[in-house]
Amino acid sequence: MQILVAEDDLVLGQLIAHLLKKKGGYQVEWVTTGDEAKDYATEAHYDILILDWMLPGIEGVHICKSLREQGYTGAIIMLTAKDTLEDRINGLDAGADDYLVKPFEIDELLARIRAVSRRNFAPIQDQLIQLDTIKVNLTNRTVFDEHREIQLTPREYQLLDLLIRNRGQVLPRELIYERIWGHEAEVSLKTIDATVKLLRKKLNGTSGKDYIQSIRGVGYKLDF
Template sequence: MRLLLAEDDPLLGELIVHMLKKKAGYTVEWVTDGEDAYDYAAASIYDVLILDWMMPGRSGTDVCRELRKDGYRGAVLMLTAKDTLQDRVEGLDAGADDYLVKPFEIDELLARLRALSRRNFAPIQDDTVRLGRYVVHRTNQTVHLGGERIQLSPREFQLLDLLLQNKGMVLAREVILDRIWGLDADVNLKTIDATVKLLRKKLGSSEQDGLIQSVRGVGYKLEHS
């Protein structure tokens, strides 16, 4: 999961970044003011924005409201020490999808991030994507090679599409497990390796051709023009 954290408290920000990376293997970019939060969110793609309510430059609610006004459709989680009903209503009316009151436990933050990521706020960017010799149709979840359809299971397609959407980035096995099966699913990390092996076989690919690369001790990445 790729996250943007906007938090001006250096100790809290450093702790959140460390725990998100260590416990979940997430990719986290951290900014400390509202102006940077808006610029980063507008210029890149994140699974979830984590916005502190009170920040220099712009407040988290101002950033969220402006992004929504500009058509931003990604998930937004608001962090705040404010806990009155009026405050919660203000945050949600600004466009936040969820609300977490400080102080909080990291496990609750992780659970809320997983729930938001499963809701899949991001619109489909391309109905059809070319991947070297392959044509990937996201809407009907099919892959074609030379006009012939390659029969993939739903999990295999989800894995391919996840790697495709994060092309060039190394995805940890834990991240893949969370995004496709869910961390609470009764599967282990070996299931991911087996699914990759089957996906390569069906695509007529191998580790040597570099389509789906193994990163020893970490996970996988997709590298292809």
């Protein structure tokens, strides 16, 4: 299950992300601003968004309302210190599926996640992308070259997904680093180049076409 956590408290955000991975076994991305949260939610698929109400930039409650107005059907859990009845109503009316008041125990958040994940949201239709002979299923995160599945590591798939959702645009290496490895990762930018090299080799396959272009001194882009 893919979860996006938007929490500007660095200690709390890091703790939530760590415990959701460790105790829940979820794949988690963590951002600290409202602008990042909205960008991430619209550019990639997440099963659940966990949004702090008060975020720098765009507030979580406004992100929630905006996403719902755009037809977003994924689960959204709001985190907030606001605990009045009016606040709860406003959060739910903005489109949140659940509302958790701070401070809370991580086990309660895990229970809320399990509860909203059991609800019958809109049916998921496979989102397919075709790259010549290569077919990428963004819904179940599989990649096939004709009848053969291309085995990608989680990082390689994240990189491919990011490039696909921004196809035709040059993505700076720093942006790729931030989106895939995150703020706290202790890896060099050379790791990006190595991951691109491995992904490129796997995608070239039988066609021999180089889908990922290197933009010298800047980054990479995907053309198809």
